[in-house]
Amino acid sequence: MQKLTIHGPVFLWLQGLTFLCFGSLMRTPIWHGMDGEIIREAYALNLDPGAMFGHLGFYFSQPLLQLAFLLEYRLFGLHTAGYIGTNLFVHACNAFIIYMLVNMLFPRKHMAMMAASLFVLGVGSYGKTFMAIYQLESLLVAGFHLMVLYFFIRNDFRHEGRLFSPYLIVGLLLFLLAGMTKATSFSLILSLAAYKAFFNPLRRGRVFLSVDLLLLVAVGIAFHYAQATWGFREPSVFQATVAPKYYSLMSIKNIFRYLNLMFFPLQQSPILETSPGWLIVLFHARTVIRVFLTLSIISYSFFGFVFGSRAIRFFIAWTFISLLPFTAHTESGIWLNLRHLYLTSLGFCVILAAGVDGTKGLLAAKRRVRYVPYLLPLVFVAMSLGLTHKLNRSNQIKATEPEAVLMRQIVAETCR
Secondary structure, three states, X not given: OHHHXXXXXXXXXXXXXXXXXXXXXXHOOOOOHHHHHHHHHHHHHHHOHHHHHHOOOOOOOOHHHHHHHXXXXXXXXXOHHHHHHHHHHHHHHHHHHHHXXXXXXXXXXXXXXXXXXXXXXXXXXXXXXXXXXXXXXXHHHHHHHHHHHXXXXXXXXXXOOOOXXXXXXXXXXXXXXXXXXXXXXXXXXXXXXXXXXXXXXXXXXXXXXXXXXXXXXXXXXXXXXXXXHHOOOOOOOOOOOOOHHHHHHHHHHHHHHHHHHHHOOXXXXXXXXXXXXXXXXXXXXXXXXXXXXXXXXXXXXXXXXXXXXXXXHHHHHHHHHOOHXXXXXXXXXXXXXXXXXXXXXXXXXXXXXXXXXXXXXXXXXXXXXXXXXXXXXXXXXXXXXXXXXXXXXXXXXXXXXXXXXXXXXXXXXXXX
């Protein structure tokens, strides 16, 4: 009851902030063809729910996530506002898990609230993840990812990583229920290993041979073996025409392309055609800006690992680890997908909040100057909200095009 009193208002704050800033997205009609397919497939699954066990979703085959779309269809039918509202609700829940995780690792409640608020406002990921119906899959997978991470770390804090504790059991059940993809399992296990490396030595425990981490690795291997044997086999992103050396070099390069995108979210896009002149100037200067940003990222990462606190080191490692599964999804790097930054932006928001909190502490004796550090996160918030609503405006225009109108008519006819 005491925890509910302490953390309950934070949960309500994050939910309210989400719908206040992004509630207008719920008024955008269906514009993406995949959204139409999702509703039509949910209608078919509504007639035969058992079919979801052999059904392929947008990203991968997972009955639990297909059940979520089925429940949405039964609740909202063809009213798309409910689907986007669900995305926003799940996004705010993910932000609350981040608040609990950051508050546990530092712990500083004020800083944890700032990091969660920045995340909920789309700083670093810029809102693309919750702007379409089909993105519920990625939001739910991210939520499961964060919950598994939270319960395993909580178990280490409370019970020094021992087996048969409630936290470990819940974490394993969530891992199995979610049916993590190979990419998500890979980044989750590496993140837990990074946590062990930075925090466990102080508890005089083993780092990479700790029982809870080994158990998660074993369960993950067994799950994916069973999935490869009896489940849907997703084609590999590797192509025979691409040499492994070139593929690896492009992956490393894409890590920094994505990290640059969090700071400077400008890339070739039709929305640039209606952007103000100063933004076009910045876009043309992107090469020089990205070079300096890359050098700054490398410098901060190095000195953060050397001089930063254990929590800062963990979240720097998280930022790189969470990007690894997505770095080979584009060869040229001309266009990068902002939705891949969803989990990675957690590290960015935490580092930004920690910097502001630390700088404010140094300026504590200055009554007015101590609030100057808040200008930097406010710039990122303004940039995130502006870009999100500009993307939404672009989606609203697409929704009026003949193809989108015809698609909505077909969906309505199919689901009668």
